[in-house]
Amino acid sequence: MAPLAGSSTASFQNTENPKPKLPIPEPIYSNIPGTWAYDTMSRRVDEEILQRTYEDNKDVLEREDFGTIRSKFDALRKDLQTSSKLQMLEELPSDASPERKREWQEWKTILQPFLDRQDTWLTAPWMVTEFYVYRRLIEAIGFWDQDSPGYLYDPFVKQKRAGLESSVGSAEAMLAKIPNLPKSSSEGINLAASIALWGNKMDLSLWPADASHATIDIFSTILDKAQENLLHDDSDKLAAHGEQLRQRGGGNVDIIVDNAGFELITDLALAQFLVDSGIASSVTFQLKSHPTFVSDALERDLLEHVEHYANLDPSIYPNARQSGEKWETFLKDGKWKCNEDNFWVQAFAMWDMTEPLRTDLKERCDLAFVKGDANYRRLLGDCKWDMTASFEDVVGAYFPCPVCALRTLKAEIGCGMDADQIERAQSLDDNWQTNGRFGVLHFGSGASN
Numbered sequence: 001m002a003p004l005a006g007s008s009t010a011s012f013q014n015t016e017n018p019k020p021k022l023p024i025p026e027p028i029y030s031n032i033p034g035t036w037a038y039d040t041m042s043r044r045v046d047e048e049i050l051q052r053t054y055e056d057n058k059d060v061l062e063r064e065d066f067g068t069i070r071s072k073f074d075a076l077r078k079d080l081q082t083s084s085k086l087q088m089l090e091e092l093p094s095d096a097s098p099e100r101k102r103e104w105q106e107w108k109t110i111l112q113p114f115l116d117r118q119d120t121w122l123t124a125p126w127m128v129t130e131f132y133v134y135r136r137l138i139e140a141i142g143f144w145d146q147d148s149p150g151y152l153y154d155p156f157v158k159q160k161r162a163g164l165e166s167s168v169g170s171a172e173a174m175l176a177k178i179p180n181l182p183k184s185s186s187e188g189i190n191l192a193a194s195i196a197l198w199g200n201k202m203d204l205s206l207w208p209a210d211a212s213h214a215t216i217d218i219f220s221t222i223l224d225k226a227q228e229n230l231l232h233d234d235s236d237k238l239a240a241h242g243e244q245l246r247q248r249g250g251g252n253v254d255i256i257v258d259n260a261g262f263e264l265i266t267d268l269a270l271a272q273f274l275v276d277s278g279i280a281s282s283v284t285f286q287l288k289s290h291p292t293f294v295s296d297a298l299e300r301d302l303l304e305h306v307e308h309y310a311n312l313d314p315s316i317y318p319n320a321r322q323s324g325e326k327w328e329t330f331l332k333d334g335k336w337k338c339n340e341d342n343f344w345v346q347a348f349a350m351w352d353m354t355e356p357l358r359t360d361l362k363e364r365c366d367l368a369f370v371k372g373d374a375n376y377r378r379l380l381g382d383c384k385w386d387m388t389a390s391f392e393d394v395v396g397a398y399f400p401c402p403v404c405a406l407r408t409l410k411a412e413i414g415c416g417m418d419a420d421q422i423e424r425a426q427s428l429d430d431n432w433q434t435n436g437r438f439g440v441l442h443f444g445s446g447a448s449n
C-alpha cells in the first residue's frame with residue numbers, strides 16, 4: 001500500500017529554524033509490508049516489546065492498585081494489534097504544571113495533522129507512531145501523576161539493570177584502553193568515538209539483555225571489525241575539530257545519549273577521554289525525560305551506572321572500578337552535567353528543535369555527539385533522503401552547533417554514504433540497513449545563524 005496522497009509532513013512545526021539545504025523528501029511510513037518499519041509497527045512493538053514489558057512487570061501489573069494502568073496498557077496493545085486510528089493524549093487536569101501543559105501541547109502539535117487525516121498507526125509517519133507508543137505507555141502508567149501508583153515508575157528498569165550488569169565483562173577490557181589513548185593525536189579521539197559508535201550495536205530493544213554475559217568480552221570482536229563495517233568515516237574532520245577545541249583550552253561538548261547498559265558505558269568512556277585529553281572543559285549528557293524505546297537512558301540511569309561501576313570489586317574489575325570513581329568525581333566537580341529534555345522523547349525532526357534547547361545548543365555547545373539510530377532518524381526527519389546526499393547539506397546545514405553522528409544502521413534510512421560503500425554493504429548482507437552490522441561516523445559543521 002502506498003502512502004496516502006498529500007501525507008508528506010516531515011516537519012511538524014513551522015519554525016523559523018534553519019532547515020536542510022536540500023529539498024526535504026517524504027518521511028518513512030510503516031504501511032508497506034515487507035519493510036522493517038511495517039514489521040516494527042504491525043508486530044514487533046506489540047508482540048516483542050510490549051509483551052516483554054508485560055512479563056517484566058507482571059507482578060505490579062496484576063496488582064489491584066494497578067488495575068487502571070493495566071486496562072490502559074491492554075488498550076494500547078489492542079490499538080496496535082488492530083492498527084486503530086490515532087488519538088490525542090488524554091486531557092490534563094486543569095491544575096497541571098506549566099511544564100506538563102507545554103509538553104502536552106507539543107504532542108498536540110505533532111499529532112494534530114495526522115488526527116485531522118484520521119490516520120492509523122500504520123498510515124501516519126513511522127517516527128510519529130513509534131515515539132507515540134512510548135508516550136502512550138507513559139500516559140497509561142501515570143508517570144507524571146503524583147496520585148498514580150505508577151508515579152515515576154520505569155517499566156524498563158529490569159532490562160536496563162540487566163544491561164548494566166552484563167556490560168561489565170566487556171567494559172573492563174575496553175575501559176583499560178581509555179587512560180592510555182594518545183591525547184593530542186587523532187588516534188585518541190578516533191578510537192574513543194569508535195568505541196561509542198559501536199556501543200550502539202548493543203541495543204536492548206533489539207537484543208534483550210541478560211546478566212549471563214557479564215564476564216564475556218564480546219565488544220573486542222565488534223571493535224576488530226569496526227573499520228571494515230564503517231560505511232562513512234568523517235573521523236579526520238572530527239579529530240581536526242577536537243584539536244581546535246583542545247588548543248583553545250577545551251570546549252563544551254554534549255553527548256545526546258541513546259541506550260543505557262553497555263552503550264552508555266561507552267559514552268561515559270568517550271566523555272572521560274574528552275575531559276582527560278583537554279578537548280572538553282565540560283561534557284553535558286542530554287538524556288530522555290521519561291522511559292522510552294526500552295533501553296534509552298534517563299538521568300537516573302546514568303547516575304546508577306556511575307555508582308555501579310564506582311563500587312565494582314577492584315580485584316576483579318580494576319579498570320572499570322577506577323573509571324567509575326573518576327566519573328563520580330567528574331559529576332561532583334561539575335565537569336560532567338546531566339540534562340533531561342522532553343524534546344529527546346518527541347517525534348519532531350531535529351530541525352524543529354524546541355526552545356530553550358535549540359538556543360542553548362547554539363550558544364553554548366561546541367560539539368554535539370548524536371548517538372544511535374533513533375536520534376539519527378530524527379536528524380534526517382526520518383525522511384527518505386538519497387543515501388548519497390551529503391550529511392553537511394542535510395544535517396550540517398541546520399544543526400545548531402557542530403555535530404558528529406555515531407550510528408549503527410537499524411532502519412531503512414541514511415545519507416552521506418558513497419555509492420561504492422552502499423554497493424559493498426548490499427553485496428555482503430541483505431539486511432545491511434537494519435541489523436546493526438554497519439555503522440557511520442558523520443561530521444557536520446552546523447548552521448551559522
Ligand SMILES: O=P(O)(O)OC[C@H]1O[C@](O)(CO)[C@@H](O)[C@@H]1O
Pocket residue numbers: 040130200203205206258259293371372373374375377410411
Ligand atoms: O537504540 P537505537 O540505536 O536508537 O535504535 C532504536 C531504533 O532501532 C529500531 O529498533 C529499528 O529501527 C527502531 O525501532 C528504533 O528507531
